[in-house]
Amino acid sequence: MKLTELFQRKEFVITSEVGPVKGCCRNGQPEFVQEAKSLKDYVHAVNVTDNQSAKMRLGSLAASVLLKNQGLEPVFQLTCRDRNRIALQSDLLSACTLGIDNVLCLTGDHLRQGDHPTAKGVFDIDSVQLLSIARSLNQGNDLMGNDLTQATDLALGAVVNPNFQPLDLQLLKMEKKLASGAQFFQTQAVYDVRLFETFARKTEDFGVPIQYGVVIIKSPQMGRFINENITGITVPQWLIDEMAAASPEQYKDKAVEITTRLLRQIGPMVQGVHFMPLGWSDVIPRVMERLRSTCQCGG
Amino acid sequence: MIATTKKLLDEILEAMAGFQKVGLVGCDGCAKVCMTGGADEVAAMAQELKKQGKDIVFEATPERTCNVVKAHPVLEPLKDKMQDTDAILVLGCGGAVQVARQLTEQYGLFKPVKSGLDSVGHMDMVVAGQVALEQCQECGECILNDTAAICPVTKCAKSLLNGPCGGSEEGKCEADPSRDCAWVLIYNRMKALGEVEKLKKFVAPKDYRKAAKPRTLYIKEGRLA
Known part of the structure; x- marks a missing residue:
């Protein structure tokens, strides 16, 4: 099922995210599959990250297929960091062939933060170009205009970071992604409601579905770690203080409470939510149940 | 040099x-x-x-x-x-x-x-006798006319042609926060020049044949092979 069909039906689209395991999965069911399965009744689809943070892992396509085989709807994340234009197109053909319906086109984190910092980054194509290429494949042609024996049929997603300053520059790129074929957007994690409001206001005329992205903050230490080490996300002091005021065994309850609150405030501004639970997927059912009982969005 | x-x-x-x-x-x-x-x-x-x-x-x-x-x-x-x-x-x-x-x-x-x-x-001396910066990687297809004389191919850690990635924070690069984000520099300069609209144009993938090594220049003919 394509996410675009859900957006067309005006569904509030809920997705989560899992990171493939660092290892082979020939025997047994890996934890990330179990994690995704636990969300089956709560989300429409589950993103599968692509060697996230430039750390080498099981490929996102293979991991997406594992989820598909379990009856889950994967969103295959595809980055430009490790593949040239031939590999990207080939992987898009492969994805469609293997039954994938949704692909999220990204640039990819820089190698410097990863576990192979000595590797050569590819970056032959950027995310705007990748969207344009993926759209061509959907129309039956490759980048060079050659005919395909069978076109792909993929819903094309993209990302945007509302935290970016100057925001207008990020929106300029968002518009280019939109013009190049992006059919839905997932945002970087945002915790500043006012900031998101500004972003939502400036993008409402774009006419493209946007899912609010939220990383589940698991502890005050994690909040501080993100601020010090992860660029592009800011965890506000109020959130860190609120977590710090709780005892460690209450952190998960607190995460449920904060995430629910953020969604109540931001949910009405968007067409869906994208959770990035980083292993704490059990938070999501609790958040969704709370929202369902009190709020029309998420229902 | x-x-x-x-x-x-x-x-x-x-x-x-x-x-x-x-x-x-x-x-x-x-x-x-x-x-x-x-x-x-x-x-x-x-x-x-x-x-x-x-x-x-x-x-x-x-x-x-x-x-x-x-x-x-x-x-x-x-x-x-x-x-x-x-x-x-x-x-x-x-x-x-x-x-x-x-x-x-x-x-x-x-x-x-x-x-x-x-x-x-290939670097340029930007502080006499002290600092040299890599600003051009001789891609063979110069786009400086469209990017306010700041090269994203070289100065963006991901060589992005259509705008910044989402990793830049406070104008600094995701890969090295001591460095400016090339796209923020380009944007600010284009804005000052009143040319921001030009950045909305889609930039197609580069023709890397022009950068395929080893290149030979036939000087009298001005021909690259």
């Missing part, structure tokens, strides 16, 4: 192991500017190698060792001395080492030619 850094002495000594009589060739062009291979650094290397028990047969520093026009007139008269060496150590960029090697072959000599430096990029 082609920027260079000095190899560690141990690495040089390993490359020069077994060679007693050494000829030294520096470069009074880029390597001089980088303080890695000018006449002074060649003299210092000669002292160091003598301390290590080597014999220095000659020292030479052409004005541009990578250019046969400059290197040949200096090295050709040293043919006999070159013949007398066990190996030649070049304190110049990778191009200088290979031009020196080519000239020895041209002179009918088959001597080991070794490098004492690492070439680290």
Whole structure:
């Protein structure tokens, strides 16, 4: 099922995210599959990250297929960091062939933060170009205009970071992604409601579905770690203080409470939510149940 | 200029192991500017190698060792001395080492030619005598006319052509927060020039044939192959 069909039906689209395991999965069911399965009744689809943070892992396509085989709807994340234009197109053909319906086109984190910092980054194509290429494949042609024996049929997603300053520059790129074929957007994690409001206001005329992205903050230490080490996300002091005021065994309850609150405030501004639970997927059912009982969005 | 850094002495000594009589060739062009291979650094290397028990047969520093026009007139008269060496150590960029090697072959000599430096990029001196920056990677398809004279191919860590990634924070680069985000620089300058609208244009994937190595330039025809 394509996410675009859900957006067309005006569904509030809920997705989560899992990171493939660092290892082979020939025997047994890996934890990330179990994690995704636990969300089956709560989300429409589950993103599968692509060697996230430039750390080498099981490929996102293979991991997406594992989820598909379990009856889950994967969103295959595809980055430009490790593949040239031939590999990207080939992987898009492969994805469609293997039954994938949704692909999220990204640039990819820089190698410097990863576990192979000595590797050569590819970056032959950027995310705007990748969207344009993926759209061509959907129309039956490759980048060079050659005919395909069978076109792909993929819903094309993209990302945007509302935290970016100057925001207008990020929106300029968002518009280019939109013009190049992006059919839905997932945002970087945002915790500043006012900031998101500004972003939502400036993008409402774009006419493209946007899912609010939220990383589940698991502890005050994690909040501080993100601020010090992860660029592009800011965890506000109020959130860190609120977590710090709780005892460690209450952190998960607190995460449920904060995430629910953020969604109540931001949910009405968007067409869906994208959770990035980083292993704490059990938070999501609790958040969704709370929202369902009190709020029309998420229902 | 082609920027260079000095190899560690141990690495040089390993490359020069077994060679007693050494000829030294520096470069009074880029390597001089980088303080890695000018006449002074060649003299210092000669002292160091003598301390290590080597014999220095000659020292030479052409004005541009990578250019046969400059290197040949200096090295050709040293043919006999070159013949007398066990190996030649070049304190110049990778191009200088290979031009020196080519000239020895041209002179009918088959001597080991070794490098004492690492070439680290085509760089521009932006703070006199202190800081050189890599700003151009000779992609063969210059887009500076469309990016306010700031090159995203080189100055963006991901060589993005259609705008910034989401990793930039407070105008700094995701890959190295000590560096400015190239796209924020481009945007601010385009804004000041009243040209932001031009950034909305889709930039197609680059034609990397123009950057495929090794390239040859036929100067009189202005032809690249």
